[in-house]
Amino acid sequence: MGKKGEVKLIGTWVSPFTLRTRIALNLKSIDYEFLEEKAGTKSDLLLESNPVHKKIPVLLHHDRPICESLIIVQYIDEVWSSGPSILPSDPYDRAVARFWAAYIDEKWFPALKTIRFTKVPEEIEKKLNEMREGLSLLEGAFVECSKGKSFFGGDQIGYVDIAFGGLLAWLRVREKNYSVSLLNATATPNLAGWAERLCAHPAVKDVMQDPDKLIEWVQINIDKLQQAPPAK
Amino acid sequence: MGKKGEVKLIGTWVSPFTLRTRIALNLKSIDYEFLEEKAGTKSDLLLESNPVHKKIPVLLHHDRPICESLIIVQYIDEVWSSGPSILPSDPYDRAVARFWAAYIDEKWFPALKTIRFTKVPEEIEKKLNEMREGLSLLEGAFVECSKGKSFFGGDQIGYVDIAFGGLLAWLRVREKNYSVSLLNATATPNLAGWAERLCAHPAVKDVMQDPDKLIEWVQINIDKLQQAPPAK
Structure with missing residues (x-):
């Protein structure tokens, strides 16, 4: 699912919060480009995408940033129906x-x-x-x-x-x-x-x-x- | 809206977090019983209803407790359609x-x-x-x-x-x-x-x-x- 470039994730492989968003993307079978931040630095893209907290992870969907891991997970659940619901229905x-x-x-x-x-x-x-x-x-x-x-x-x-x-x-x-x-x-x-x-x-x-x-x-x-x- | 006893709110008038839930209930025109905690004490009902945090506010809906003000506000929005949506639709x-x-x-x-x-x-x-x-x-x-x-x-x-x-x-x-x-x-x-x-x-x-x-x-x-x- 997902056209090339539609979904990008700014994060690191070590980050527990990035991991959350990767699991959610996998659950929904979403193809995404993983933009790995280097340890100890913050890319311009990260700083522009999350100017308030300046932290990973950031999901870019059609270049619009979504920040905070649990907010990203809920966003993924609400936008894509290509997998099981992440939040319960009740x-x-x-x-x-x-x-x-x-x-x-x-x-x-x-x-x-x-x-x-x-x-x-x-x-x-x-x-x-x-x-x-x-x-x-x-x-x-x-x-x-x-x-x-x-x-x-x-x-x-x-x-x-x-x-x-x-x-x-x-x-x-x-x-x-x-x-x-x-x-x-x-x-x-x-x-x-x-x-x-x-x-x-x-x-x-x-x-x-x-x-x-x-x-x-x-x-x-x-x-x-x-x-x-x-x-x- | 709401039958007598269906919705109760444990809180205090001074609490900013209780206030959030009262505004949400008012927006949806929900009748509720306000169970006011006294300053410096915690009622047995509060301790039973929120054993993890032992904090107000707690919404009781058909006697089932919902804790944490923003979670309560989202719950109110999802359960009752008797007023404007609190979360945006997009x-x-x-x-x-x-x-x-x-x-x-x-x-x-x-x-x-x-x-x-x-x-x-x-x-x-x-x-x-x-x-x-x-x-x-x-x-x-x-x-x-x-x-x-x-x-x-x-x-x-x-x-x-x-x-x-x-x-x-x-x-x-x-x-x-x-x-x-x-x-x-x-x-x-x-x-x-x-x-x-x-x-x-x-x-x-x-x-x-x-x-x-x-x-x-x-x-x-x-x-x-x-x-x-x-x-x-």
Whole structure:
């Protein structure tokens, strides 16, 4: 789907927020040109396309920019019917999906993002516990949203799958960084099964990052990084 | 519209986030029962209805809770067609509206919220400048969204009007607190006209807070307030 040049995505392969938009585009079978930003720099196109936040990802559709990953995902869902609906059809289910996606961004992601700036062991443990508590809530959210099916979205990957799935490889990076297991078959059995199914999904498997390559990327780019993981 | 007991709203009259949901309900002519929380306490119903954030507002529709003000506003828009659409019909316009609503919450509101914890004059001036810069962006956003009409939503109050309008009385409180004028006919002529039209609108005028009454409320409840304005 999509004529050549109709859809472009400004992002990076390491960005969890770019990943969200790539999964959504894949789900809808949209051809797009991937305009990869270099680490530590911002292209003129990015600065022109997102002058307020100056951040990736930006979707360009007929050269009109759409910014902010979850807004892009909703836009993709509303414009293209060439794949399963990303948001649930029922307004209440849609509100619940939006609630958990917002929870992930506003409450859960900050610990994942900021833990690397923390050096004090007690502070690190506090952040890890925040992540554990969030995963426990998301384990319950999975039961609520999936209704016994494979994904938060039911039979198909949906909004919460994309919101949470975008951050999955960076969660694995943090597990490796701190030699802990946070999302696993004992602590979060539903999420453990979900993560396996998600990573194997045709819309995800070719764009999901390899945690070891992310770690390697961080080591190479450590001087260029003001913040990690890359801000959306 | 709405049968008795079908729609309830847990909130407070002072809350900018509760105000958003009241404007949306009024726009759709929905009758609702307003369950007012007392300052400094949280009712059992609130704690049961929003166990994750424990915050107002919560909309109860047939006793099912919907949390987070902008999610509630979208829910109201999707469930009830008894009034103008709150989100624009075009997906791109909808993405732009969502962008500015998210900007207001994530980038602009924090300065408005946290300035009262600041005592150092330079820090106060910095926060006031953040608010001024944000208003300048929103002045431009008004031109982009309104397309020469009365509101961000065009002829009708829409999503950005509600997102920004909910915070308007608290902006006036801050202007009074610090003896400054931030939103006015010189600095932000479009927003100044917009604010007047918004406050006079039938869906808004009976629920918009009086800034002087908010100041009085703060003085009475200062000991109970951990944060101000009240968190959503």
